[in-house]
Amino acid sequence: MTRLMKYFSEGRTSGKHTLPFVVILLGVTILASAANLFLPADSALYVSTYTITLLGKYLCYAMLALAVDIIWGYCGILSLGHGAFFALGGYAMGMYLMRQIGDRGVYGNPLLPDFMVFLDWKELPWFWLGMDHFWFAMLMAVVVPGLLAFVFGWLAFRSRVTGVYLSIMTQALTYALLLAFFRNEMGFGGNNGLTDFKEILGFSLQADSTRVGLFLITAILLAVIFVVSQKILSSRLGKVVLAIRDSESRSRFIGYRTDRYKVWLFVYSAVIAGIAGALYVPQVGIINPGEFSPINSIEMVIWVAVGGRGTLIGAVIGALLVNYAKTRFTAIMPDAWLFALGAMFVLVTLYLPKGLMGLYGQLMSKRRTANNSNNTEESQA
Amino acid sequence: MTLRRITLRRITLRHCMALCCCLFGLFSLPSFAVESTSLDPLLADLAEAKISKMVPILDKIEKASDETVLPLFRTLLNGNLYYIKSTKQVVGQFDANGDTFYKDVFTGQANPTLTKRDVKKIRVNNTLRGYLRNAIARIQLTSKNPSVRESAVRELLSKLDDDTIGILERLYPNETNKKVKHAMGLALAMNTASQTKLAVSNRIAAIDTLADSLENDVRNLLTTLSNDENPAIQSASNAALDTIAQRANRFAFVDQLFFGLSLGSVLLLASIGLAITFGVMGVINMAHGEMIMLGAYTTYVVQLIMPNYIDYSIWVAIPAAFLVSGLMGVLIERLVIRHLHGRPLETLLATFGISLILQQLVRTIFSPLNRQVSTPSWMSGSWEINPVLSLTLNRLYILAFALFVFMALVIILKKTSLGLNVRAVSQNRNMAKAMGVKTNWVDAMTFGLGSGIAGIAGVALSQLTNVGPNLGQAYIIDSFMVVVFGGVGNLLGTLVAAFTLGIATKFLEPTTGAVLAAIIVLVFIILFIQKRPKGLFPQKGRAAE
Numbered sequence: 001m002t003r004l005m006k007y008f009s010e011g012r013t014s015g016k017h018t019l020p021f022v023v024i025l026l027g028v029t030i031l032a033s034a035a036n037l038f039l040p041a042d043s044a045l046y047v048s049t050y051t052i053t054l055l056g057k058y059l060c061y062a063m064l065a066l067a068v069d070i071i072w073g074y075c076g077i078l079s080l081g082h083g084a085f086f087a088l089g090g091y092a093m094g095m096y097l098m099r100q101i102g103d104r105g106v107y108g109n110p111l112l113p114d115f116m117v118f119l120d121w122k123e124l125p126w127f128w129l130g131m132d133h134f135w136f137a138m139l140m141a142v143v144v145p146g147l148l149a150f151v152f153g154w155l156a157f158r159s160r161v162t163g164v165y166l167s168i169m170t171q172a173l174t175y176a177l178l179l180a181f182f183r184n185e186m187g188f189g190g191n192n193g194l195t196d197f198k199e200i201l202g203f204s205l206q207a208d209s210t211r212v213g214l215f216l217i218t219a220i221l222l223a224v225i226f227v228v229s230q231k232i233l234s235s236r237l238g239k240v241v242l243a244i245r246d247s248e249s250r251s252r253f254i255g256y257r258t259d260r261y262k263v264w265l266f267v268y269s270a271v272i273a274g275i276a277g278a279l280y281v282p283q284v285g286i287i288n289p290g291e292f293s294p295i296n297s298i299e300m301v302i303w304v305a306v307g308g309r310g311t312l313i314g315a316v317i318g319a320l321l322v323n324y325a326k327t328r329f330t331a332i333m334p335d336a337w338l339f340a341l342g343a344m345f346v347l348v349t350l351y352l353p354k355g356l357m358g359l360y361g362q363l364m365s366k367r368r369t370a371n372n373s374n375n376t377e378e379s380q381a
Numbered sequence: 382m383t384l385r386r387i388t389l390r391r392i393t394l395r396h397c398m399a400l401c402c403c404l405f406g407l408f409s410l411p412s413f414a415v416e417s418t419s420l421d422p423l424l425a426d427l428a429e430a431k432i433s434k435m436v437p438i439l440d441k442i443e444k445a446s447d448e449t450v451l452p453l454f455r456t457l458l459n460g461n462l463y464y465i466k467s468t469k470q471v472v473g474q475f476d477a478n479g480d481t482f483y484k485d486v487f488t489g490q491a492n493p494t495l496t497k498r499d500v501k502k503i504r505v506n507n508t509l510r511g512y513l514r515n516a517i518a519r520i521q522l523t524s525k526n527p528s529v530r531e532s533a534v535r536e537l538l539s540k541l542d543d544d545t546i547g548i549l550e551r552l553y554p555n556e557t558n559k560k561v562k563h564a565m566g567l568a569l570a571m572n573t574a575s576q577t578k579l580a581v582s583n584r585i586a587a588i589d590t591l592a593d594s595l596e597n598d599v600r601n602l603l604t605t606l607s608n609d610e611n612p613a614i615q616s617a618s619n620a621a622l623d624t625i626a627q628r629a630n631r632f633a634f635v636d637q638l639f640f641g642l643s644l645g646s647v648l649l650l651a652s653i654g655l656a657i658t659f660g661v662m663g664v665i666n667m668a669h670g671e672m673i674m675l676g677a678y679t680t681y682v683v684q685l686i687m688p689n690y691i692d693y694s695i696w697v698a699i700p701a702a703f704l705v706s707g708l709m710g711v712l713i714e715r716l717v718i719r720h721l722h723g724r725p726l727e728t729l730l731a732t733f734g735i736s737l738i739l740q741q742l743v744r745t746i747f748s749p750l751n752r753q754v755s756t757p758s759w760m761s762g763s764w765e766i767n768p769v770l771s772l773t774l775n776r777l778y779i780l781a782f783a784l785f786v787f788m789a790l791v792i793i794l795k796k797t798s799l800g801l802n803v804r805a806v807s808q809n810r811n812m813a814k815a816m817g818v819k820t821n822w823v824d825a826m827t828f829g830l831g832s833g834i835a836g837i838a839g840v841a842l843s844q845l846t847n848v849g850p851n852l853g854q855a856y857i858i859d860s861f862m863v864v865v866f867g868g869v870g871n872l873l874g875t876l877v878a879a880f881t882l883g884i885a886t887k888f889l890e891p892t893t894g895a896v897l898a899a900i901i902v903l904v905f906i907i908l909f910i911q912k913r914p915k916g917l918f919p920q921k922g923r924a925a926e
Contacts, residue, residue: 078726152907159911164665164725168861169907175858176903179896294858298733305730338741345734349727350720 017313018230022223029055029219033212049208056215056283058323063222063276065303065319066229066312071269072301073309074233075262076245078163081152081170083297084177085145085270087287089277091181092144094194094287095128096137097205101198114196115189125187134201141278142271149270150263157259157266162248171294178292193288200282211283218279222316225272229312232268241265302341305348308355317356420446424453424471428464432504436512443516448524451517453486458513462486463500472500515540519548527558534564538571538598546572567594571602574618585617592621595632595768600625632770637887643776645883646783647845649876650838652860653790654831656875659864661807661827664718665729668736669860670853671743672832675709676702676839677848678743681752692757695840702836709739710832714825736853744850751847760844779841786837787876793830794872803827862906868916878917882906 032055035047064086071077103110107117111124130136152173156166184190203210232238243251244258252258281287290296299322307318322344329337352359420442427438442450456462456473463483464471472483472492483495505513514536521533537545549565556562573579573587588606591599603625606618655669666672679702684694713735721727760778765771794800802823805813814820842852863882867874882902889898913919 078729155908155911159914161910161914164729165865165910165914167665167726167729168865169910172858172862172903172907176900176907179900179903183896298730301730302734335741335745338737338744342734342737342741345737346717346731349731349734350717353727 017311018227021226021313021316025219025223025226029216033216036208036212049211052208052211052215053283054327056211056218057280058320059215059218059222060276060280060283061300061303061323062316062319063218063225063279064273064300065307065315066222066225067269067272067276068300069304069307069309069312069315070229070233070272071266072304073311073315074238074245075241075265076248077262077266078167078301079170079266079269080167080294080297080301081174082269082273082300083294084170084174084292085149085273086277086280086296087177087181087289087291088145088148089141089274090281090287090291091188091194091277092131092137092141092274093278093281094197095131095140095188096134097197097200097282098194099128099132100200101196104198105196113189113194115184115192116187119184121187127187138278142274145270145274145277146267149267153263153266157262160259171297174292174297175294178289178294181289181292189288191289193286193290194281195286195288197282197285205282205285214279214283218283221275221279225275226312226316229272233312237261299341302345302348304355306344306352306355308352308357308359310354311357314355314357321356420450424464425469428469428471428501428503432506432509435509439509439512439516443520448520449487451520452489454513454517454520456486457503457505458510458517460502460505462503462505464503465495465500467499471503474500511540515542515545519545522548522552527561530556530558530561531564534561534568535596538568538596541568541572566590567596567599571599574606575602581611581613584614588614588617588621592624595625595629597768629769632767636770636772637891638884639772639776641884641887642780642880643883644887645880646776646780647838647842647856648859648863648883649783649879650779650786650841651835651856652863652879653787653872653875654834654838655860656831656864656867656869656872657790657803657834658828658831659869660871661803662718662824663723663725664828665725665732666828666831667729667733667857668713668739669732669832669835670855670857671736671739672706672710672835672853673839673842673856674743674848674850674853675706675739676836677754677843677852678747678752678839679705679836680840680843681747681754681848684754691755692759695757695760698840699837702840703833704836706836706839707829707833710835711825711829713832714828718828719821719824736857740850740853747850749850751849754843754848756844775844779844782841786834787872790834791872799823799826799830862903864916865910866906866916868918871916871918874916874918 032047032052035043035045036049036052039046041048064082067085068079068082071079071082098113101113105114105117107114109117112121116124131140152170156169161169180186181188181193182191188194197205199205200210200214203213205211233241240251240256240261243254243256244261248258277287277291300319303319303322304315305318306322307316308314325340326337329340348355354361423438423442423445427435427442430438439454442453452473453462453471461474462471463474471486472495473486474481474483476482481497482491482493483500484491518533518536521529522537524530524533534549537549546569549568553562553565553569556565567590570587570590574584574591576584588603591603600622603618603622607615607622609615609618651670651673654672655666658664658666658669680695680698683698683701684691687694687697713732717731717735718728721731756775760775763771763773764777794803802813802818803826805816805818806820806823806827810820813823839852842856846852846855859882863875863878866882867876867878885905886898886902889901893901910916
């Protein structure tokens with residue numbers, strides 16, 4: 001317990017969280033899936049397909065929050081552009097799903113997606129080639145965000161763009177992509193984006209079983225990414241990353257090529273965001289340039305901030321809580337959501353700099369000191 | 382209608398009209414007294430004439446009179462001319478506060494006793510309107526005011542007939558004003574150039590004179606002439622067209638430059654407050670865009686409060702917006718930012734939250750729809766330098782205003798004690814504090830100043846774009862780009878960066894389109910920051926880091 005506290009106070013997650021997290025995550029997922037598939041719809045324990053899809057969406061957000069946390073919480077790089085990596089992953093998946101529609105589109109063109117027929121295009125642009133293969137599309141879903149992150153990170157970190165400048169640059173990056181993807185000429189469906197998907201790998205996207213399948217895959221991938229990230233961050237590399245966060249110049253003087261660490265962590269984080277995007281699109285059934293809007297990227301940061309940055313579990317909890325709150329708020333009082341979100345930004349930064357996990361840590365340490373002073377013998381035993 | 386639109390758009394002409402009216406007021410009474418005898422029967426004829434018989438009567442009126450008849454023709458052109466059934470006297474109809482009144486066309490004196498029943502409308506048709514426009518232009522040719530004469534000539538360029546040419550030929554030798562004479566020469570040259578009966582050498586000489594002109598009508602004529610039977614005429618008009626095209630391109634360049642400067646001035650206004658807060662306090666104010674928005678809404682509210690004084694509303698709106706946004710800035714600083722001192726990333730998040738709250742607040746109070754802010758009449762219209770180059774006045778004023786705000790800010794920072802304290806704090810906060818500078822107070826004032834200037838920017842922007850809850854968001858990223866590009870905390874850098882980006886965007890736009898231009902500029906800045914992470918003019922010495 002003491003060690004755990006120490007980790008919290010240093011803003012680092014202990015590996016002890018990993019097992020309970022994986023067990024709870026997969027347990028809940030399997031139970032919910034089973035309740036959806038095997039219980040009758042009128043049963044009290046039945047979980048509707050809507051809920052399954054919603055949960056799947058939350059898990060994608062959790063994955064995204066993990067990506068933001070890895071780079072912000074552990075390395076101190078506040079990226080306001082992770083929405084871009086998420087959306088790029090989503091577009092790769094969207095392109096694959098679009099190609100699966102085949103001749104079932106409104107215009108019945110076997111080769112071209114509807115929006116291209118509408119724009120009177122004659123052939124598929126080169127960057128759509130190969131997107132009808134699942135493996136290729138999935139490769140692109142990680143390669144494109146990874147490559148963008150590499151180029152951007154390589155340019156930025158090598159010339160030591162840091163702090164606020166970097167945040168603004170990442171925001172400009174996603175804004176530039178937003179503008180670009182709004183153009184019809186880009187070949188990604190412009191304003192409307194990609195939608196009307198029919199099936200994935202031959203499974204209908206409307207079927208309950210497909211939805212449950214996607215949900216399960218999301219949960220498993222989230223668990224895997226969580227465990228892998230945990231391993232990476234608690235390894236020697238992770239310690240260097242923390243050192244960079246706490247004092248980059250000192251780490252550099254000691255002899256670490258800090259820019260390389262940052263670039264690769266940035267790429268890793270972007271790849272996770274890309275995967276989250278690719279999983280998100282078949283579940284919500286649409287991807288459009290709105291995903292690039294700067295406010296989305298900033299919202300991700302607040303998930304992490306609410307949960308507690310620098311703890312992977314905190315990022316996940318934050319994403320789940322805030323998005324649940326969003327679903328509820330926007331249903332009850334749609335106008336109040338922005339007030340609530342805004343207040344959350346202000347209050348969390350003012351009063352909970354370490355998020356809910358930090359609060360939890362504080363409470364635990366208070367209880368421990370209370371216990372210690374009351375019955376010292378017992379706690380030592 | 383065209384005439385009205387043109388008078389509205391041509392500021393010089395409009396002013397002259399006003400002048401004319403004054404002159405008219407001075408001279409009309411005696412002159413009318415002399416003329417009334419000859420004019421009265423004609424006017425009575427006009428009242429009774431059928432629409433097809435009106436042209437000869439109007440012709441006689443024109444011949445028998447001078448400028449004084451203009452109000453009559455204008456009223457008739459607008460379809461507001463009536464005659465009193467009993468006396469056959471003509472009157473003009475006008476509306477005031479929703480009621481209809483009648484006034485004497487010549488003296489402008491209202492005749493309150495008349496009602497709708499006493500009068501009958503004198504109808505006009507398109508033929509008549511065309512005739513009236515020409516007649517007005519012809520009458521204006523003899524006006525005492527040179528610029529009225531000039532615009533009258535330009536008005537006539539597109540419809541030169543033998544009558545007008547006759548008048549012009551008569552007037553040309555005696556014309557003293559250079560500009561008017563030039564315009565008349567142009568009209569005559571156009572006539573000469575298009576006369577197939579004349580000698581070719583004369584026509585070519587005329588075409589060569591036309592090459593100086595940028596008038597649309599001249600270009601149309603030359604395009605027609607470039608298909609002339611005579612090859613000499615053809616090549617002469619082609620050469621003239623080339624010369625004209627070259628000059629037009631030069632002016633198009635100036636036009637683009639102006640648009641670039643205009644965008645630059647907007648960027649300057651939007652980002653300069655940000656530059657101050659960022660430079661002095663190291664605070665990234667994501668709510669800066671909303672400060673701009675508040676300023677724009679203040680303009681809207683001020684106009685709601687004083688709907689009859691739109692022309693003056695802007696003089697109230699500027700200080701009001703400064704106060705509203707400035708006080709909001711001080712409030713934000715006191716409530717939130719001072720608790721986050723020295724943690725720029727956290728202030729970024731907190732102020733982003735504030736921006737969301739302010740946007741939603743405005744949405745709740747004013748509805749999510751865009752609000753219309755009217756432009757004061759003295760700001761609307763444009764300054765027509767020549768037929769291809771006209772600068773819109775509101776942009777011109779905003780450009781001047783941005784430079785004025787910039788100068789004012791430089792003076793505040795250089796000459797006032799607040800400025801001294803601000804500079805001290807921005808260079809070395811701890812040292813300043815040790816020397817007795819109240820850094821807390823300086824922070825609040827700086828933030829208030831930066832926000833207040835954002836509010837003023839909002840007033841300016843309300844004259845250019847729609848006022849809506851998302852107004853601020855549209856400018857926030859651009860403003861950050863300007864600040865980062867120019868070098869944080871450097872006012873001169875902000876100025877240079879704003880105009881550079883503005884001009885670059887406007888010069889890219891014609892070839893790439895607006896969206897791609899914005900992307901190229903963003904990518905350029907991203908790359909630029911790689912090379913110079915601290916912007917164009919980085920802080921040097923101890924102040925840096």
